[in-house]
Amino acid sequence: MIQLPTNGPLDEQTHLSTLKAVTLDKIYQEFSVLRRSEMMPSPTVPTLASLVEKYLKSEIDSLLIGKPSDLRIHIENFARFFSGFHQYTKINPTKKQKSIFDADYAALSNAIRNAFDYDAFSGEKDGWGAYALVKNHRLRICPYCNLNHVNYHSDDPVVTVKKPRRKRGVPKPPVVKKFTMRPPLDHFYPRGHYPYLGISLYNLIPSCHQCNSGVKHDDDPFQKQVKTPFEFPPNSIQFSLENAQDFAIPVTGSAPGTPIASVKIKVIGINGAQSHVDFFELVDRYGWYSPEIQDLYNSILSYWAVGPTLGSCLIAGDMIRGFSESDREKRALGICISHIYTELINLPRSN
Ligand SMILES: [Zn+2]
Numbered sequence: 001m002i003q004l005p006t007n008g009p010l011d012e013q014t015h016l017s018t019l020k021a022v023t024l025d026k027i028y029q030e031f032s033v034l035r036r037s038e039m040m041p042s043p044t045v046p047t048l049a050s051l052v053e054k055y056l057k058s059e060i061d062s063l064l065i066g067k068p069s070d071l072r073i074h075i076e077n078f079a080r081f082f083s084g085f086h087q088y089t090k091i092n093p094t095k096k097q098k099s100i101f102d103a104d105y106a107a108l109s110n111a112i113r114n115a116f117d118y119d120a121f122s123g124e125k126d127g128w129g130a131y132a133l134v135k136n137h138r139l140r141i142c143p144y145c146n147l148n149h150v151n152y153h154s155d156d157p158v159v160t161v162k163k164p165r166r167k168r169g170v171p172k173p174p175v176v177k178k179f180t181m182r183p184p185l186d187h188f189y190p191r192g193h194y195p196y197l198g199i200s201l202y203n204l205i206p207s208c209h210q211c212n213s214g215v216k217h218d219d220d221p222f223q224k225q226v227k228t229p230f231e232f233p234p235n236s237i238q239f240s241l242e243n244a245q246d247f248a249i250p251v252t253g254s255a256p257g258t259p260i261a262s263v264k265i266k267v268i269g270i271n272g273a274q275s276h277v278d279f280f281e282l283v284d285r286y287g288w289y290s291p292e293i294q295d296l297y298n299s300i301l302s303y304w305a306v307g308p309t310l311g312s313c314l315i316a317g318d319m320i321r322g323f324s325e326s327d328r329e330k331r332a333l334g335i336c337i338s339h340i341y342t343e344l345i346n347l348p349r350s351n
Pocket of ligand 1 (some may be wrong): 207208
């Protein structure tokens with residue numbers, strides 16, 4: 001829903017210089033375990049595992065800092081060169097289902113997952129890791145839904161001043177704790193399906209818990225052709241009211257707070273963005289926010305009651321929405337409120 005820039009905030013060189021050597025080393029270590037098994041019986045005999053290892057090593061730069069289109073090429077290459085293994089990860093079988101697949105696939109998938117070590121990246125708080133990446137994005141609101149905040153705090157000092165001791169009256173020194181919190185980093189192309197994209201810079205998207213855990217789960221945007229936030233066409237989600245005519249502003253004034261009709265929010269995607277609307281369940285989720293749109297309508301009624309020139313007054317628009325039009329992507333529900341505000345004030349007035 002919100003387009004993320006592909007240049008500037010993401011430090012590709014830092015990502016590469018921090019992770020390349022360590023990831024190559026982990027690939028070597030993980031595949032050394034496989035090398036001791038029957039999966040790689042001889043250095044001279046090419047096997048699935050040895051070919052995959054070769055691919056991962058030769059494509060390491062692109063796997064770490066490749067743009068979204070590069071990441072899709074890797075998925076397609078795995079489908080072409082390692083089709084059986086690709087089918088396995090594409091299904092991402094449960095423990096029970098794994099028994100029907102070649103046991104080597106599970107071992108290979110685990111080796112790749114461990115080598116492209118998201119868990120280590122996720123926990124890194126001091127150097128380049130998940131916290132620094134989220135900070136660099138400078139997002140306030142989830143780019144998938146524009147509904148929820150993605151709060152970020154890193155080492156914010158929380159000072160607690162203790163009361164003075166009774167007898168001596170000497171205050172105890174304040175206790176300073178550090179407060180650290182970040183939103184989830186979503187693997188846009190899921191790690192379960194594509195373990196080699198576990199720490200790809202352009203595959204890690206700060207998102208809200210709802211989108212990350214409640215809606216997206218392990219569903220695969222690649223198979224459903226959903227665009228990444230880096231490629232999302234601007235202004236491609238449009239909000240309106242299903243029953244806008246029921247909300248025409250009355251000429252004679254109407255008491256705010258009186259629901260005229262039930263609010264039905266329409267969400268559509270244009271320029272190829274309908275798959276995003278469907279994938280993130282935006283129609284159902286925005287339905288929850290009918291009361292906020294009713295509040296917006298009530299505010300419009302209040303302003304009409306005190307002055308008839310609302311439509312030509314830009315400041316009134318900012319006041320009714322509660323934010324400036326240019327900030328709509330930085331406010332929860334901002335795009336929806338902005339669109340429906342414009343729709344409502346442009347409706348012909350009714351008696
Ligand atoms: Zn979200």
